Amino acid sequence: MTNTTLKLLAQQLQLSISTVSRALKDHPDISTATKEKVHALANSLDYEPNAYAIQLRTQSSKIFGVIVPAIANLFYDSFIAAIEEESRKNGYALMILQSSNNTDNELNNLKIFRQNRVSGVFACLSAHTHNLEVYEKMSDRAIPVVFFDIVPKDNKYTKVRMADERCAIIAAENIIQRGAKRVLALFGDPGLSISQKRKQAFQQFMEKYAPKTHCTYENTYSSLEAEAAFKKHLSKTQKFDTVFAMTDEILIGVMKAIQALNIKVPKEIGVISISNGFIPSLYHPNISYVETSGYELGKLAFVQMLANLKGGKTLSELTVDARFIEGGSM
Amino acid sequence: MTNTTLKLLAQQLQLSISTVSRALKDHPDISTATKEKVHALANSLDYEPNAYAIQLRTQSSKIFGVIVPAIANLFYDSFIAAIEEESRKNGYALMILQSSNNTDNELNNLKIFRQNRVSGVFACLSAHTHNLEVYEKMSDRAIPVVFFDIVPKDNKYTKVRMADERCAIIAAENIIQRGAKRVLALFGDPGLSISQKRKQAFQQFMEKYAPKTHCTYENTYSSLEAEAAFKKHLSKTQKFDTVFAMTDEILIGVMKAIQALNIKVPKEIGVISISNGFIPSLYHPNISYVETSGYELGKLAFVQMLANLKGGKTLSELTVDARFIEGGSM
DNA sequence: TTGATTTACGCAAACGATTGCGGTAAATTT
DNA sequence: AAATTTACCGCAATCGTTTGCGTAAATCAA
CATH class of the missing domain: 3.40.50.2300 (Response regulator)
Structure with a gap:
């Protein structure tokens, strides 16, 4: 079926194309009677303006x-x-x-x-x-x-x-508030400025406000790596009591390790992450997180x-x- | 800055628009020399055909x-x-x-x-x-x-x-193979044909090939409901040993309950779902699932x-x- | 050399809508 | 009754491409 165009409407109504066009967009030059006729026919013929013609003409x-x-x-x-x-x-x-x-x-x-x-x-x-x-x-x-x-x-x-620095600082604040002694902080691809910003802000804040808290930093590129890193650090003599995951991806790895090792959250280890909230809501208890809303x-x-x-x-x-x-x- | 058009190219090259157009699309009518000239200028002027004009003309x-x-x-x-x-x-x-x-x-x-x-x-x-x-x-x-x-x-x-019936049957097969005695099967919105199909296929298959297995069916509309349903049924005297989640959403609810109650998977309860694989991979052990690949x-x-x-x-x-x-x- | 082909290009009409500029009849004013 | 205004509407150019058709020049066949 051929599409309805202004031309078609114009022909059927014995009007010019310009009049039909103006009628359709309620131009003051056109009489109410004509407008009504045009609208009626346009509706019954299911007229849809051709977006391409409009764009070509209007350049938008x-x-x-x-x-x-x-x-x-x-x-x-x-x-x-x-x-x-x-x-x-x-x-x-x-x-x-x-x-x-x-x-x-x-x-x-x-x-x-x-x-x-x-x-x-x-x-x-x-x-x-x-x-x-x-x-x-x-x-x-x-x-x-x-x-x-x-x-x-x-x-x-x-x-x-996102306010990356703020996110990291809020996380740090809560970690300090928890009274963490040893924390494992997992960040993403160090080549990305987001990782850099978050890590730097976190580190500075921790060093300034909780110099006695021992922090271990690591960059991982995937969930799997995060999981491995978590396990690796856990096996050391000095266990950590809090883990910070910079992204959902990292959190996923961490949580897999936690489930696998049947670690109790938050009793044995506290967990905090930066996320939009979906992944943290998948676990019990829900993971506390700093919200970054897409x-x-x-x-x-x-x-x-x-x-x-x-x-x-x-x-x-x-x-x-x-x-x-x-x-x-x- | 004004966009480069065929007209512009034509003017600069002292050619007609049609020739430029044909040269650009390697039309046999155009001489190699001309084609080269046109291409060269088009490149240097960063010519990009106007998709709207093309669509208007070609209707595609x-x-x-x-x-x-x-x-x-x-x-x-x-x-x-x-x-x-x-x-x-x-x-x-x-x-x-x-x-x-x-x-x-x-x-x-x-x-x-x-x-x-x-x-x-x-x-x-x-x-x-x-x-x-x-x-x-x-x-x-x-x-x-x-x-x-x-x-x-x-x-x-x-x-x-997706082959909904097949999915449900594959799940059922595996449940039977596991030797399940009592299973809790959770489905989604009963108004959706997807729920109907999966449930019907599952139920029929179970009744035919494992009539002695006791199945409890329930429809839930959200993760939360699924979680609640799981907990409700678990508190009954006759505990179930296998749970089937029709969707990721339901699986999420189930897994939250499982984590909350610290139930051992698969020892205490087996879990199987239909999913594209992401959610099942979030848990430890990974949840077995029937793959539906978007x-x-x-x-x-x-x-x-x-x-x-x-x-x-x-x-x-x-x-x-x-x-x-x-x-x-x- | 002449007529028939090829080669290489240009003309101009679309595609469908927008819009400035007029134009004409009717209505209003003087 | 003439002049002016108002209300409605049409003409035609334009946006950037595509493409059928026409044609001059070049090449070929005889």
Whole structure:
């Protein structure tokens, strides 16, 4: 079946295309009678404006591009859910592409976005993307980019991220409050700034406010490694009484070890992590964690995008605040 | 900065737009010398074809629409990841919208898809969508729809889904093999056909091949309910020795109860579930499960879509086979 | 040398919508 | 009754590409 177009409506109503177009969008030039007729026919013929023709004419696509390392990720999908909600409210749709932490894919995705003339893009950098030239190209095209979570260092970009340092400090505070004597602190890929920030903030805070507490630091790249690291350190003579997991991935490894060794939480070992909350809720007792809400971050990112779209540039780094969620593991 | 267009290239090269267009796509009519010149300039000026103009002209958008109940869902995101991969390979991009299990949203999403003239739609029905009229509208527009996971009953649609009955039977087989005497079988929302199918297949199989095994069936709507149900039944005089969780959600509830009560798996109670594997891998020992791969399903769905796009209709219901993954909980 | 092909390119009409600029009849004002 | 305003509406250009068709020049066959 052929799609209904303005032309078709115009023909059937013996009106010009421009009149039909204006009638449909309630232009004051058009009489009420005509408007009604047009609307009636448009409805009965199920007229849907051709988004491509509109974009071609108006040069604005009403589509946002989103780049995430992986869609299948607990953090990103709540982020996506948030901007999707907001987008819908504002008449935008989302085009989501995953980089799989691969710079080539990232490049390709950006290209697709450019070709589709997206109104803006939300981007989470691939783990090891350092060349931001591609993103410059977006600016050249006047396509605003809001970076989230994994963001570039340069201040000339608009970025939103978790308050990584705050997260780590809140965790440290609670660990101190627990009266921990020996803690095992597990962090992620040391090449990522998120790991660096969290670790540095944590370490500084601990050294300053609890110098007598003995902390062991380790970087792990996966759940399995985290599990192994936990077991390794546990087998030493000096056992630790508290473990801090920087991410869900690490927490998962830790909890597997804890279950395997049938360790009592929080009696024998206290556990605290940074998470969006899903994984911590899987265990009994619920794991206490510092909340980093992808959802909140998404909302914030959207606000930034809108600001960027309307006004000029909002070159700033905004962070979503964190809070401690009591679980029962501390 | 103004975008590079064919017109711009044509002007600079003193050629016609059509020649430039043909040169860019390696049309035999154009001389090699000209092609080279055009390509060179196009590259240096960073020419990116305007997808909207192309779509307007060719009436094909190279975009697929995807409707899922929730992006933030372990099953759907692996499905999405799969079709995203395939789409990229085939030069398509994805437009993902979530229905939040709300029929109105679903309707709206379809509308956006129509307006954007997507090449096809992958749809997972909202839990309680029974009116498929909207989807008919897509067919009217010659937009193929491939339903996945939660699919309509009518045979005139193209659908892919998990082999629900098989899953349940495989689970039952393993339960029987374990020599279970009393089993607690927890299912989801009884209004969903997925719950019905799994339950029915499971029950029939058990009654036929292990009539002496005592099975208790219950439907729960959430993790919390599953947890409560588990605890309730455990407190009875006749304890069960095996528990079957139809979904991840239910498994989560069960495992929380198990942890809380410090029950030994598999010694005191065997656990088996149907899952894509992530949740089962979170526990120690790993939970044995019947695998339903969203990823596989995505691949299959894509094949169906392509077939639909090329040939005529492929009105069939394909299912992804299931297999048992040994964890250590049985 | 002449007629028939090839080669290599340009013209112009779409695709569907938006919008500035007029234009004409009716209504209003003077 | 003439002049002016108002209300409604149409014309046509435009966004950037694609593509059928036409045609000059170059090549070929005889």
